[in-house]
Amino acid sequence: MSDDIAWIGPLSVTFSSTIRGRIPCDMNIDDIKDVFRPYNRLIDIEICGEARSVPENNSLLRCFQFLAVESISYGDFCWNGECLNCQVWLASGEREKAVIACRTDVEPGMNILRMSEYIDLESDAPENT
Numbered sequence: 001m002s003d004d005i006a007w008i009g010p011l012s013v014t015f016s017s018t019i020r021g022r023i024p025c026d027m028n029i030d031d032i033k034d035v036f037r038p039y040n041r042l043i044d045i046e047i048c049g050e051a052r053s054v055p056e057n058n059s060l061l062r063c064f065q066f067l068a069v070e071s072i073s074y075g076d077f078c079w080n081g082e083c084l085n086c087q088v089w090l091a092s093g094e095r096e097k098a099v100i101a102c103r104t105d106v107e108p109g110m111n112i113l114r115m116s117e118y119i120d121l122e123s124d125a126p127e128n129t
């Protein structure tokens with residue numbers, strides 16, 4: 001494998017040598033559409049006070065990947081419940097409930113109050129690329 005190619009399952013993405021070690025800059029949702037469980041609609045949840053629409057029938061981490069393709073795809077995540085880097089805190093009545101996003105399915109109206117520092121939903125935003 002060339003040093004300029006990163007493999008993510010069946011996908012490959014070319015890195016620019018100037019951004020090696022950081023997220024690639026040419027990935028979009030069509031590149032990863034096969035990683036999602038089938039869904040018919042987007043559902044509304046709240047993430048740190050912001051309304052977002054994400055695919056039903058998927059884990060929260062997949063939903064984060066839907067919102068921030070590059071930073072989550074290339075983030076430091078095991079995707080299997082071992083690293084805890086995907087931990088989020090949900091509103092649960094008057095309390096918070098900690099869950100791991102890779103093992104928790106999204107539900108309509110979920111309210112995510114806080115997220116692990118490893119979850120970056122901002123760096124994929126156009127003003128940061």
Ligand code: FES
Pocket residue numbers: 077078079080081082083084085086087100101102103
């Ligand atoms: S990604 Fe490692 S525990 Fe969820």
